[in-house]
Amino acid sequence: MAYAFSAIIAILLLLLIRFAYNYSKTLAEARRIGLPLVLVPVDQIQLLWILLAPPNRERIRRILPKWLWKRVSLMIFGWEFHEKLRPFDEYVPGHGHGKGVGRTFILLGLQKGEIWTADPVAANDILTRVREYEAPHAISFALGTYGPNVLTTNGERWARHRKIITSILDERIMRAVFEESIRQTQSLLSDVFAAPEGEPQPTSAETLELFDMLKRVTIHVLLGTSMGVKVPWRKSRVAEPGYMMPHIDSLNTMVINIVGVGMLPKKLLNSWPRWLPWHDKMRTVGCAKVEVEKRSREILDQERERRARGEPAPKSTIVSKILRASEEGKDQGLALSEVEMISNLFIVTAAGFETTATTLAYAVVLLARYPEWQDWLLEEVDSLPTTATNEDGLMDYTAVFPRATRTLAFMFETLRLFPAVPHVHRETSAPQTLHTATGTIHVPADMRVYVNSLALHLLPSWRDVNRESDPPFVQTAPAGRDDAVSADEHVFRPSRWINPPGSAQAHYHPPKGTWVPWAMGPRVCPGMKMAQVEFTAAVVTLLQHHRVEVVPLRGENRAATEKRLDARLRDSRWVTVLQMNGVFEPKEGEGLPLKLSKRQAR
Numbered sequence: 001m002a003y004a005f006s007a008i009i010a011i012l013l014l015l016l017i018r019f020a021y022n023y024s025k026t027l028a029e030a031r032r033i034g035l036p037l038v039l040v041p042v043d044q045i046q047l048l049w050i051l052l053a054p055p056n057r058e059r060i061r062r063i064l065p066k067w068l069w070k071r072v073s074l075m076i077f078g079w080e081f082h083e084k085l086r087p088f089d090e091y092v093p094g095h096g097h098g099k100g101v102g103r104t105f106i107l108l109g110l111q112k113g114e115i116w117t118a119d120p121v122a123a124n125d126i127l128t129r130v131r132e133y134e135a136p137h138a139i140s141f142a143l144g145t146y147g148p149n150v151l152t153t154n155g156e157r158w159a160r161h162r163k164i165i166t167s168i169l170d171e172r173i174m175r176a177v178f179e180e181s182i183r184q185t186q187s188l189l190s191d192v193f194a195a196p197e198g199e200p201q202p203t204s205a206e207t208l209e210l211f212d213m214l215k216r217v218t219i220h221v222l223l224g225t226s227m228g229v230k231v232p233w234r235k236s237r238v239a240e241p242g243y244m245m246p247h248i249d250s251l252n253t254m255v256i257n258i259v260g261v262g263m264l265p266k267k268l269l270n271s272w273p274r275w276l277p278w279h280d281k282m283r284t285v286g287c288a289k290v291e292v293e294k295r296s297r298e299i300l301d302q303e304r305e306r307r308a309r310g311e312p313a314p315k316s317t318i319v320s321k322i323l324r325a326s327e328e329g330k331d332q333g334l335a336l337s338e339v340e341m342i343s344n345l346f347i348v349t350a351a352g353f354e355t356t357a358t359t360l361a362y363a364v365v366l367l368a369r370y371p372e373w374q375d376w377l378l379e380e381v382d383s384l385p386t387t388a389t390n391e392d393g394l395m396d397y398t399a400v401f402p403r404a405t406r407t408l409a410f411m412f413e414t415l416r417l418f419p420a421v422p423h424v425h426r427e428t429s430a431p432q433t434l435h436t437a438t439g440t441i442h443v444p445a446d447m448r449v450y451v452n453s454l455a456l457h458l459l460p461s462w463r464d465v466n467r468e469s470d471p472p473f474v475q476t477a478p479a480g481r482d483d484a485v486s487a488d489e490h491v492f493r494p495s496r497w498i499n500p501p502g503s504a505q506a507h508y509h510p511p512k513g514t515w516v517p518w519a520m521g522p523r524v525c526p527g528m529k530m531a532q533v534e535f536t537a538a539v540v541t542l543l544q545h546h547r548v549e550v551v552p553l554r555g556e557n558r559a560a561t562e563k564r565l566d567a568r569l570r571d572s573r574w575v576t577v578l579q580m581n582g583v584f585e586p587k588e589g590e591g592l593p594l595k596l597s598k599r600q601a602r
């Protein structure tokens, strides 16, 4: 017994010595970089921690003493939304609030250090040097589930994928996106205002499902533009012949489980024993995983056959374009393999789905929270040439989109404060230099580097931009009030994006490195324009004859309603994207009921 006890103690001691040795090496390496060190007791991306900590953030906060929580909080994935500039102000000496330079530190857990920056110079350097600062290799495990694609590759391979994807998501696809977004949002409105047969449509309708419906709009738009079909609003419960699940369901299942059980191999998912927990979920995801791949192959085959018959494409679709671009690129070595095409088709859907849906979700809550900004937006909606329509009676893309300046400003301001992707993650595979606002540093190989988009969006350089474009109801904070709550950069003020009349550009162009909701540089989001077109079409359609309001609780006055909405917006978490807790698929008694009311055109 004493023997066994001694052996256990010896093993523990050895482990401790090994840990102490590794930690001192990591610490020394981090010190050599010369950036401020923030020591934390957990590593952010430990698998169990990353699964358990974010949903329990509030519980952990309540248990821990304040001094410890301040550190632990920084290791909970998605911390940047909650902490904003606080860690930069607190841990980067001499570069506190208002100074605007040199905001970079190393977050050092027990095993590895991570560089975090909110310095525009460093952000620009990291995001433009795509060969030196690579997309993290580990993401190919999750996001490359069907094979290599534009999001998971680096170097020459990435350049090949990227060329094809940018050629697909070009201006020619935008009209289709605009029209499909209008069609889907019109269906959403018909659904919300549906009345029993024979009864007139109500003039206002309350719903808990607006958020889920907006998700449905975005996935339908992606599917519609991907395959050139008009996706019916109502879900079909019947799978197509030869399949177990309707296409939309299998795609949806895979997209929402992509960073989760969707990463597991098909075989494991489909043979998950009945007696183990999550049997039904595993089998559903397993089935979806197989069927997304099978259907993508089938769609590509149909497209090939159509081309072989010499039939013209009915429309410019993502499928037809990926095939054509890949075939045309054969001679220059640009062709994509079948697996790469399937993987890219999937990743375009996955990357475009929840990002756009969550932005629309925040936007409708902001419309309800700030009725005066909604009025400002309605002024524009009512002035747009919405009567210029195409043969299907839908608003004309070229007439409306370029004039929807305020609508796009509303989107930009939503993304500034609630970026769907709050940080951009890169890593080094060889030692690199990094230019920062305070000088050049040397970054070792195998270092994780994070550009904190949210913090960059709150730098003082955003303060008081384009004040002359403010509508009369906007009040400036009293002089000297530049604390975290009332400083202009923390305030929702879409007019900061509107340049004065006569400017060369309608919208404000922020200084380099301070505006990165779609990242920047060669790896900037190729779906940026598509998201803007979709957002504009959806919001203009929603507001053309309606306004969005919040349903007040019994006895609640306006001030209390605003407080409740602010709390809702704050209660957000980075799941696959940053999103409000509890608004999608709300449980009984939860959710955020919103009201759509018909309005008189002015």
Ligand code: HEM
Pocket: 135, 150, 151, 152, 162, 165, 169, 347, 348, 349, 351, 352, 353, 355, 356, 359, 419, 420, 421, 424, 425, 516, 517, 518, 519, 522, 523, 524, 525, 526, 527, 528, 530, 531
């Ligand atoms: C508001 C909506 C959107 C936001 C906020 C957004 C944000 C981003 C960000 C931050 C990145 C860089 C990620 C990184 O490098 O780690 C990215 C990349 C990407 N996005 Fe988006 N995105 C949006 C919509 C879309 C749409 C609609 C599509 C496609 C239809 C799309 C497709 C992609 C793809 C394929 C990449 C990878 C590009 C590459 O690595 O070269 N995104 N997006």
